[in-house]
Amino acid sequence: MWKTILRRLLIIIPEIIALSILVFLLAKAMPGDPFTGSINPHASLAHIHHLMRINGLYDPWYQQYWNWVVHLFHGNLGMSYEYQEPVTRIVGERAINTLWLAVFATVMTYAIGLPVGLYAGRHQNSRSDHAIRIYTYVTLSVPFFVVLVLGLWIFGYMLGWFPTTGSINTNAAPGMGSVISRIQHIVLPGLLQAFFSLTGIVQYLRSEVIDATHSDYVRTARSKGVPVRDVFRHHIFRNSLLPITATAGYAITGLLGGSVFTETIFSYPGMGLLFVSAINYRDYTVITALVLLFGFLNMLGTLLSDIIMAAVDPRIRIE
């Protein structure tokens, strides 16, 4: 098994190289440049060309790519054109913000989604099940950003319960004060995101439970004289939760990806917002760094999911 995991990790290397070349080229293929509009508007065209030249942006792509790779191995992802700061530092700060929000949202998603899904499947066609189904249909059909804007408007502006922008109050006292301020900032976007993303879990779990309820092994358990309540506890719930764990790997590595919608609408300075603004400002160094990171996390997530599956499902063995 360890051999397989190592092999899978090694396969990631050529994948990353291929991905990085692709991302590098795509970023370059975007029209526009990083300087127009961000420097003195009276700067001459010749000056911009000069800036492009000294930044190596007129070099052939393979040379630019090679320079970038060499720097990468020195832990240097270059300077952000927009922020004039090292990319690593910018991404690092945003990653921490995103992690706060994403961990909260994911924990809430599973904390609410799992029991609700199990309940809906256990009490199929009951009143509560119908209510849950209506809820899932609504969240499936209403665009996420509409919910976010509405939530922001109602709970942020009208009721004023939560802060509406940012990740922390700049006046917050250091230590405990800053932690409390951070939590205040993630509750609303985190909950809205959780209430939205738990839909998938609820629907999936519900149908898994219903399927399992009609399975032969459940009939066997009942014919042993196991009371229905225990059949659900020992057989149905456990077996239904299994497929959900398959997505856990992605969920864990996906935490760093951030949510473009949530972070944009709540002006939350995380990875998602950084990604969108980097594209808008043609901040090539940031874009390539982020896409590469997302790609790497995705590959890691796949591997992690496979390992988790093998750990919890006796039928799956990584050979």
Added chain:
Amino acid sequence: MADEENHFLKIEDVSTAFKIQGKYYPAVSDVSLDIHNDEIVAIVGESGCGKSTLATTIMGLHDPAETKIGGKIEFEGQDLLTLNEDQMNKIRGAKIGMIFQDPLSALNPLKRIGDQIQEGLDYHTKMTEAEKKARVLELVNQVGIPHPERVIRQFPHELSGGMRQRVVIAIAIACKPDLMIADEPTTALDVTIQAQILDLLKDIQKENHAGIILITHDLGVVAETADEVAVMYAGQVVEKGSAKQIFDNPLHPYTRSLLRSMPQKDSENDDLYVIEGSVPSLQKMPQDGCKFAPRIPWVPASEHEAHPTMHEVEPGHRVRCTCYKNFKFQDEA
């Protein structure tokens, strides 16, 4: 003797109807059967004739919201149909064990073999953990699985089909039930394993003095094992009697058709007899009259009874409807 008398199952006029789009359709109607201990009663019929439904009705495994069950199932002095869920749970697994047909899907894929066998003991005995472990090993041994210590740690997918069927049997006999219901226990297995499993069932029966209801569509299996036979068609018993009576003197056209469609080693031609048509679906089932009539269309309507009942033709041998009297196959003179 009094104890002996109690140890049997008396099924009287049992009907099971399923709700389909708001209406009830009978899958089993007016079935009566007696099963004594030390006896194997085979229920024979093709797919969809209601034999498995009868088994799950006895076990009380139907959702009461979706089914309507009538009649009486008397077992050891009480009517199973009047018991509530808790009372049934004390009987299921303890007094009646059930063996299911597809041993792979009948076992929980995520639980170890040993735990699945032990589960029944957890609910029906007051054994200590160590005693239960010992009993599980004993059971695995009894059903003829080699390396019991290893197998109880394994998962269902790690065993062969025959071994899995043995595990399913071990589960059913864990609490030494008085009655075993075996629902096509050999269907999923190849022929050599089939014989082993049937022998195993007979051995267990001798040891426990249990009664066995053997549900099958395989007449070969019936001939080898059964004492009594009930032939079912479209939810009804159409003929019943001792195995000898049924095989030596089959009367009902359906029984005769079934026997005729068995391959014979000394027959002159290679063609198998095929019964015309198929069992109608629950919704399309003829509600009155002889239900087999549509499949023997050459028999005139006057041969059938308007409301077919069971007729005793010799002691213990009963046939439904009157169409058996002058019945001939089309190719018979």
